[in-house]
Amino acid sequence: MKDKMIIVEIRKERTSMELLEKVLDDKNLFKAYKQVYRNKGTSGVDGITVDELGRYMYLHKEEIKEQIRNRKYKPSPVRRVYIPKDNGDKRGLGIPTVVDRLIQQAIVQVLSPIYEEQFSETSYGFRPNRSCEMAIIKLLEYFNDGYTWIVDIDLQKFFDTVCHDKLISIIMKTIHDGELVSLIRKYLVSGVMENGIVSPTKVGTPQGGNLSPLLSNIMLNELDRELEKRGLKFTRYADDCIIVVQSEKAANRVMESITKYIEKKLGLKVNVEKSKVARPNEIKYLGYGFYYTKAGKIKPKPHLKSIQKFKRRIKQLTKRNLSISLDDRIIKLNQVIRGWVNYFRISDMKEKIKLIGRHLRHRIRCLIWKQWKTPQNRMKCLIRLGIDKNTAKACAYSRKGYWQTSHCIPIDRAISNERLKRKGLVMPLDHYLKVHTVI
Numbered sequence: 001m002k003d004k005m006i007i008v009e010i011r012k013e014r015t016s017m018e019l020l021e022k023v024l025d026d027k028n029l030f031k032a033y034k035q036v037y038r039n040k041g042t043s044g045v046d047g048i049t050v051d052e053l054g055r056y057m058y059l060h061k062e063e064i065k066e067q068i069r070n071r072k073y074k075p076s077p078v079r080r081v082y083i084p085k086d087n088g089d090k091r092g093l094g095i096p097t098v099v100d101r102l103i104q105q106a107i108v109q110v111l112s113p114i115y116e117e118q119f120s121e122t123s124y125g126f127r128p129n130r131s132c133e134m135a136i137i138k139l140l141e142y143f144n145d146g147y148t149w150i151v152d153i154d155l156q157k158f159f160d161t162v163c164h165d166k167l168i169s170i171i172m173k174t175i176h177d178g179e180l181v182s183l184i185r186k187y188l189v190s191g192v193m194e195n196g197i198v199s200p201t202k203v204g205t206p207q208g209g210n211l212s213p214l215l216s217n218i219m220l221n222e223l224d225r226e227l228e229k230r231g232l233k234f235t236r237y238a239d240d241c242i243i244v245v246q247s248e249k250a251a252n253r254v255m256e257s258i259t260k261y262i263e264k265k266l267g268l269k270v271n272v273e274k275s276k277v278a279r280p281n282e283i284k285y286l287g288y289g290f291y292y293t294k295a296g297k298i299k300p301k302p303h304l305k306s307i308q309k310f311k312r313r314i315k316q317l318t319k320r321n322l323s324i325s326l327d328d329r330i331i332k333l334n335q336v337i338r339g340w341v342n343y344f345r346i347s348d349m350k351e352k353i354k355l356i357g358r359h360l361r362h363r364i365r366c367l368i369w370k371q372w373k374t375p376q377n378r379m380k381c382l383i384r385l386g387i388d389k390n391t392a393k394a395c396a397y398s399r400k401g402y403w404q405t406s407h408c409i410p411i412d413r414a415i416s417n418e419r420l421k422r423k424g425l426v427m428p429l430d431h432y433l434k435v436h437t438v439i
Contacts, residue, residue, distance in 0.1 A: 019177045020068075020177055020179050036098060036102050044100065050098055056098075077193045079096075093208040096210075104209055111214060118174070119217060120221065123217065123220075124138075124236065127217070132237060135235045139244070139285065140298060140439065149248055149250065152278055155271065156270065161204060163267040164189065167218070168181060171218060189201055216239065220241075240286060284305060287343070289302065289303035300346055301352075306344070310336075310340050311359070314356075315363070334424070337431060338426060341428060346437050346439050357429045360428065366407075378392075379393055379397075
């Protein structure tokens with residue numbers, strides 16, 4: 001019996017050493033470096049940039065590896081930055097140093113394949129070959145199979161409230177590597193620097209680090225397993241989890257029991273105010289809304305808030321007082337248009353995207369009209385673009401404001417859609433028709 005226990009311990013130790021050395025392997029570190037370099041991003045508290053990372057690792061790589069092996073490596077605190085949320089609040093992000101980002105990425109590359117075997121098929125966030133689109137398609141499949149009552153559970157500040165001890169205990173069920181687990185814990189408690197002051201991090205996994213997405217999936221995989229054990233249908237993307245059932249009574253029952261599980265077993269907090277039992281056309285999930293067709297099927301569409309956010313971004317890039325060239329504006333606009341349309345490509349939104357495109361072109365014409373500045377120059381430009389002299393003069397010397405004037409027919413003809421296309425502007429409707437995928 002003792003001999004068997006010794007063999008098991010030897011195997012565990014061997015596995016541990018293999019895992020640690022996989023993390024510190026030069027090929028794995030170089031792969032991590034390329035990923036960090038590709039992602040770019042700003043520097044952390046030490047000021048070292050991504051461009052300087054290669055040389056720094058060339059000089060200090062062996063020293064860092066030895067420190068990690070001896071448990072003497074100490075991660076730097078993350079740099080706190082804030083980004084605005086849709087509701088007007090701010091979300092705190094933690095920016096690690098580029099060296100810590102590299103090490104975290106090296107850990108992720110080794111641990112991800114191990115945990116991928118454990119993760120649920122209906123978990124889609126921060127995983128290879130999975131996307132928001134796949135989560136939406138799966139949810140639609142449930143809806144159209146009759147699961148049209150939704151349990152929408154909102155986890156209150158998930159990334160800021162994860163219990164370290166609970167998370168580490170879950171990790172240790174799979175990873176029997178004291179050195180590696182110790183390193184992960186060091187990253188969890190590395191602290192946050194804000195306004196030059198370092199504060200300890202007793203709970204949470206700061207958003208912004210390469211390791212946080214994997215740790216969040218490891219934590220919430222416990223919830224996935226519980227839902228599967230109960231035979232419930234769900235989709236989860238990071239901390240956004242939607243459970244679907246066939247009746248309101250079942251939905252209320254699931255809401256109560258799962259809330260208890262999350263708070264008592266996982267030590268997380270459910271936001272009661274935002275959590276709700278609802279129907280498909282009453283929710284916003286991953287930026288999408290849903291609607292019923294005349295045939296009774298449920299289809300996806302961009303949620304109203306997503307459309308408003310898109311319009312706000314267009315408005316920002318077409319502000320008349322923004323001091324960048326028209327060519328640079330068009331480059332930025334094209335990036336935003338392609339990204340947004342590609343994300344919502346499975347939506348039925350032909351008429352909506354047509355209106356957005358029309359509004360966009362009106363704003364650009366207004367912008368160009370202002371850039372022409374003087375009535376004399378406006379008249380010359382209109383004539384050069386094919387407008388007769390009298391009409392050009394009437395437009396150029398109009399007392400109407402920029403917005404009204406730029407919407408008149410002669411200016412529409414002069415700064416036509418075709419001319420804007422030749423200038424390089426991506427037409428939202430054209431791009432939508434090109435990438436739209438019918439599901």
